[in-house]
Amino acid sequence: xxxxxxxxxxxxxxxxxxxxxxxxxxxxxxxxxxxxxxxxxxxxxxxxxxxxxxxxxxxxxxxxxxxxxxxxxxxxxxxxxxxxxxxxxxxxxxxxxxxxxxxxxxxxxxxxxxxxxxxxxxxxxxxxxxxxxxxxxxxxxxxxxxxxxxxxxxxxxxxxxxxxxxxxxxxxxxxxxxxxxxxxxxxxxxxxxxxxxxxxxxxxxxxxxxxxxxxxxxxxxxxxxxxxxxxxxxxxxxxxxxxxxxxxxxxxxxxxxxxxxxxxxxxxxxxxxxxxxxxxxxxxxxxxxxxxxxxxxxxxxxxxxxxxxxxxxxxxxxxxxxxxxxxxxxxxxx
Amino acid sequence: xxxxxxxxxxxxxxxxxxxxxxxxxxxxxxxxxxxxxxxxxxxxxxxxxxxxxxxxxxxxxxxxxxxxxxxxxxxxxxxxxxxxxxxxxxxxxxxxxxxxxxxxxxxxxxxxxxxxxxxxxxxxxxxxxxxxxxxxxxxxxxxxxxxxxxxxxxxxxxxxxxxxx
Amino acid sequence: xxxxxxxxxxxxxxxxxxxxxxxxxxxxxxxxxxxxxxxxxxxxxxxxxxxxxxxxxxxxxxxxxxxxxxxxxxxxxxxxxxxxxxxxxxxxxxxxxxxxxxxxxxxxxxxxxxxxxxxxxxxxxxxxxxxxxxxxxxxxxxxxxxxxxxxxxxxxxxxxxxxxxxxxxxxxxxxxxxxxxxxxxxxxxxxxxxxxxxxxxxxxxxxxxxxxxxxxxxxxxxxxxxxxxxxxxxxxxxxxxxxxxxxxxxxxxxxxxxxxxxxxxxxxxxxxxxxxxxxxxxxxxxxxxxxxxxxxxxxxxxxxxxxxxxxxxxxxxxxxxxxxxxxxxxxxxxxxxxxxxxxxxxxxxxxxxxxxxxxxxxxxxxxxxxxxxxxxxxxxxxxxxxxxxxxxxxxxxxxxxxxxxxxxxxxxxxxxxxxxxxxxxxxxx
Numbered sequence: 051x052x053x054x055x056x057x058x059x060x061x062x063x064x065x066x067x068x069x070x071x072x073x074x075x076x077x078x079x080x081x082x083x084x085x086x087x088x089x090x091x092x093x094x095x096x097x098x099x100x101x102x103x104x105x106x107x108x109x110x111x112x113x114x115x116x117x118x119x120x121x122x123x124x125x126x127x128x129x130x131x132x133x134x135x136x137x138x139x140x141x142x143x144x145x146x147x148x149x150x151x152x153x154x155x156x157x158x159x160x161x162x163x164x165x166x167x168x169x170x171x172x173x174x175x176x177x178x179x180x181x182x183x184x185x186x187x188x189x190x191x192x193x194x195x196x197x198x199x200x201x202x203x204x205x206x207x208x209x210x211x212x213x214x215x216x217x218x219x220x221x222x223x224x225x226x227x228x229x230x231x232x233x234x235x236x237x238x239x240x241x242x243x244x245x246x247x248x249x250x251x252x253x254x255x256x257x258x259x260x261x262x263x264x265x266x267x268x269x270x271x272x273x274x275x276x277x278x279x280x281x282x283x284x285x286x287x288x289x290x291x292x293x294x295x296x297x298x299x300x301x302x303x304x305x306x307x308x309x310x311x312x313x314x315x316x317x318x319x320x321x322x323x324x325x326x327x328x329x330x331x332x333x334x335x336x337x338x339x340x341x342x343x344x345x346x347x348x349x350x351x352x353x354x355x356x357x358x359x360x361x362x363x364x365x366x367x368x369x370x371x372x373x374x375x376x377x378x379x380x381x382x383x384x
Numbered sequence: 385x386x387x388x389x390x391x392x393x394x395x396x397x398x399x400x401x402x403x404x405x406x407x408x409x410x411x412x413x414x415x416x417x418x419x420x421x422x423x424x425x426x427x428x429x430x431x432x433x434x435x436x437x438x439x440x441x442x443x444x445x446x447x448x449x450x451x452x453x454x455x456x457x458x459x460x461x462x463x464x465x466x467x468x469x470x471x472x473x474x475x476x477x478x479x480x481x482x483x484x485x486x487x488x489x490x491x492x493x494x495x496x497x498x499x500x501x502x503x504x505x506x507x508x509x510x511x512x513x514x515x516x517x518x519x520x521x522x523x524x525x526x527x528x529x530x531x532x533x534x535x536x537x538x539x540x541x542x543x544x545x546x547x548x549x
Numbered sequence: 550x551x552x553x554x555x556x557x558x559x560x561x562x563x564x565x566x567x568x569x570x571x572x573x574x575x576x577x578x579x580x581x582x583x584x585x586x587x588x589x590x591x592x593x594x595x596x597x598x599x600x601x602x603x604x605x606x607x608x609x610x611x612x613x614x615x616x617x618x619x620x621x622x623x624x625x626x627x628x629x630x631x632x633x634x635x636x637x638x639x640x641x642x643x644x645x646x647x648x649x650x651x652x653x654x655x656x657x658x659x660x661x662x663x664x665x666x667x668x669x670x671x672x673x674x675x676x677x678x679x680x681x682x683x684x685x686x687x688x689x690x691x692x693x694x695x696x697x698x699x700x701x702x703x704x705x706x707x708x709x710x711x712x713x714x715x716x717x718x719x720x721x722x723x724x725x726x727x728x729x730x731x732x733x734x735x736x737x738x739x740x741x742x743x744x745x746x747x748x749x750x751x752x753x754x755x756x757x758x759x760x761x762x763x764x765x766x767x768x769x770x771x772x773x774x775x776x777x778x779x780x781x782x783x784x785x786x787x788x789x790x791x792x793x794x795x796x797x798x799x800x801x802x803x804x805x806x807x808x809x810x811x812x813x814x815x816x817x818x819x820x821x822x823x824x825x826x827x828x829x830x831x832x833x834x835x836x837x838x839x840x841x842x843x844x845x846x847x848x849x850x851x852x853x854x855x856x857x858x859x860x861x862x863x864x865x866x867x868x869x870x871x872x873x874x875x876x877x878x879x880x881x882x883x884x885x886x887x888x889x890x891x892x893x894x895x896x897x898x899x900x901x902x903x904x905x906x907x908x909x910x911x912x913x914x915x916x917x918x919x920x921x922x923x924x925x926x927x928x929x930x931x932x933x934x935x936x937x938x939x940x941x942x943x944x945x946x947x948x949x950x951x952x953x954x955x956x957x958x959x960x961x962x963x964x965x966x967x968x969x970x971x972x973x974x975x976x977x978x
Contacts, residue, residue, distance in 0.1 A: 055826050066453055074755070090460050102444035151870070153871065173873070173874050174827075174873065174874065178872075195757070196874070197759075198758070199757065233757060261749070365444070366453075366454050371453075
């Protein structure tokens with residue numbers, strides 16, 4: 051039972067996306083295609099009829115094992131704007147809490163003939179597990195698995211950077227905060243490197259930076275002043291309060307003093323630097339209100355880019371599944 | 385089969401469209417990516433249309449998504465306001481008519497046009513839907529095994545491509 | 550009147566290899582009842598009741614497994630003594646030490662006796678139970694060590710479960726030493742392990758999985774070694790995983806501490822890179838570490854310092870059908886143990902002599918039993934292997950109840966054709 055690499059399982063025999071599980075291992079061509087497709091969806095969101103008929107007749111199921119109203123509703127809206135039927139399964143409150151295994155939950159859902167699952171789960175590798183064991187022709191979109199990946203968030207961040215900065219090759223990007231526990235950071239790093247960014251940095255205390263950061267090609271800094279020098283894109287990560295309890299950080303105030311993005315610390319970066327945050331933001335914990343609401347912040351643009359990006363990956367994945375099905379039917383007919 | 389020169393065909397189309405443009409005030413020209421857009425740019429200049437040129441990508445409205453998935457190079461659609469306007473919809477080659485159907489469906493999601501006039505560089509027959517162009521550069525007989533391709537954006541030229549089995 | 554032997558066996562023309570007695574050549578083996586009575590020349594008046602033609606095959610001492618979970622009593626969905634010992638016999642094992650983490654735990658003479666009875670009844674493999682070092686394996690109170698020893702437990706183990714604190718460890722060792730009982734542990738500091746499910750390294754970082762740092766093993770090991778020195782208990786470190794821990798043990802042995810160690814076969818074959826793709830069959834305890842750790846462990850086997858155990862932990866089908874960290878740990882390794890061991894020899898990673906020594910002579914000396922060798926008047930525990938025969942692992946060839954064998958579908962060279970336990974043929978291919 052040799053499990054397939056998550057990045058390979060995402061592509062059909064023509065190399066088209068059929069699941070979206072992780073940014074790791076996807077080629078620059080595919081990542082660029084995702085950004086271009088999302089860009090095209092942006093214009094559809096600006097007109098009065100915001101829907102397109104691509105997923106008409108398809109059923110998309112939101113399988114959220116972890117609570118998240120924001121991400122879930124973004125996916126719901128994206129699905130509706132693709133003309134799909136959407137079903138929200140609040141798993142946290144249903145069978146799984148009664149001890150039903152993930153496998154059994156999946157088998158029960160398969161009988162509902164869905165076309166796509168959007169999955170958020172606390173276990174790293176959960177979306178990959180589902181994609182491996184689900185019936186063929188059902189697309190799986192990873193809405194966040196444990197500490198491993200949050201590829202749609204990373205791609206909407208890439209889209210935002212692309213629209214603000216025009217490209218990835220000549221920019222310097224710094225990700226600040228709890229990298230160790232962040233699935234968003236991991237997905238962002240892979241995307242940035244593949245898209246051609248040569249200077250990706252992580253800034254935080256040693257306890258929040260994974261030991262093997264060099265193995266993914268990023269430079270680590272413990273100091274904001276040094277870390278932000280020459281940086282054009284500052285991505286702030288949310289600091290969870292639990293980190294104080296698990297002997298990872300002394301206090302919120304020390305963290306804010308050293309790593310909070312304030313008007314003063316933002317000045318260490320390039321004057322044209324943009325400020326990003328995957329949200330939800332903790333004002334006064336990792337970011338100063340003045341900066342979050344300030345002229346360099348593109349946080350609200352990130353939010354509005356969320357729906358077109360999710361529409362893009364859902365359309366591409368559904369398309370890849372359709373194509374695969376057609377090709378295998380043609381093979382059988384021969 | 386000898387292929388015509390696009391430059392001459394565009395001149396002819398401009399002449400034929402002149403009457404439509406003269407009679408109406410609220411004209412918007414919309415070119416369908418990619419070939420239609422190239423032609424529309426030239427026509428737009430030629431006819432001196434005041435409103436901004438609209439560009440339409442129909443990838444999200446194609447009827448073959450279930451078979452072939454999403455087209456790899458989706459371009460941006462940019463349209464000015466089309467509410468109550470007369471649209472001159474421009475494409476390079478009309479064959480089955482499906483592209484035009486998709487374009488019209490998409491246009492109606494942007495607003496309600498007063499009227500749509502279809503102008504195509506070439507009409508190669510083999511309709512699968514009841515759709516006809518109002519202005520045509522030239523009618524050609526093209527066997528089903530071949531397609532006619534327009535290359536651009538500068539020095540527009542036509543070529544024949546034989547389909548692989 | 551001469552007493553007639555109840556049972557005689559003649560193995561003809563096999564190539565005998567026994568590192569313990571430096572045997573390496575073609576010779577006949579003559580068995581009466583449960584003992585080897587002659588090697589080479591037939592004893593006078595020997596009448597073979599049964600003959601095995603071992604031409605072209607190799608004869609080794611029956612293998613000894615220092616760690617297998619037999620799942621009985623208490624875990625019938627995962628395995629049973631009959632099934633698992635059958636799998637062991639299929640790999641040429643004649644003696645097996647079962648871990649105490651059954652339900653109930655082997656912390657009473659009754660359970661120890663039950664297991665030995667069931668094993669005897671199944672008749673595939675001799676089972677020497679490892680009793681629990683602490684009551685119910687909870688790591689807080691001493692177990693009934695002396696009665697467990699009397700009931701047949703060959704040593705007492707805490708497996709990888711934690712102790713409440715250093716004081717409990719010291720008291721366990723002190724008490725055990727007084728009865729000459731050997732203490733077995735798999736050292737791991739749960740706080741440093743911090744819920745990790747694989748080796749802490751680049752792979753775990755990229756996969757977003759919590760890792761078990763090497764320091765979780767070495768810092769716990771340091772404490773055990775110091776307390777071993779202080780109490781004089783015979784300490785066996787079961788299933789080490791890192792090069793660093795290995796070095797600490799070798800240094801301790803140099804200093805004259807009574808400490809021995811073994812490594813699981815899986816840790817000689819797999820590394821943390823094999824976890825990529827979230828293959829839950831690679832979710833094991835102790836974890837598979839880096840390639841340099843694996844190389845260090847292989848060297849230690851080649852140098853004759855550590856034994857090899859199967860670390861067989863059968864699981865039911867659903868146990869591995871979950872995302873990596875949520876799946877249960879363990880692989881079912883008994884069925885293919887020997888094929889995998891021989892593949893390491895084939896690849897040149899182990900010499901045949903050291904591989905065999907690690908599963909015969911070394912375990913025997915750790916257990917202080919007269920087993921694991923081929924000698925006149927010694928126990929007739931043997932396995933006959935055709936080193937050239939290939940076999941593919943399919944679900945039908947598996948005897949264990951476990952659904953977590955990571956080698957299904959693979960083809961290996963080297964097949965056990967016979968396993969002889971105390972003179973009786975308990976397995977024949």
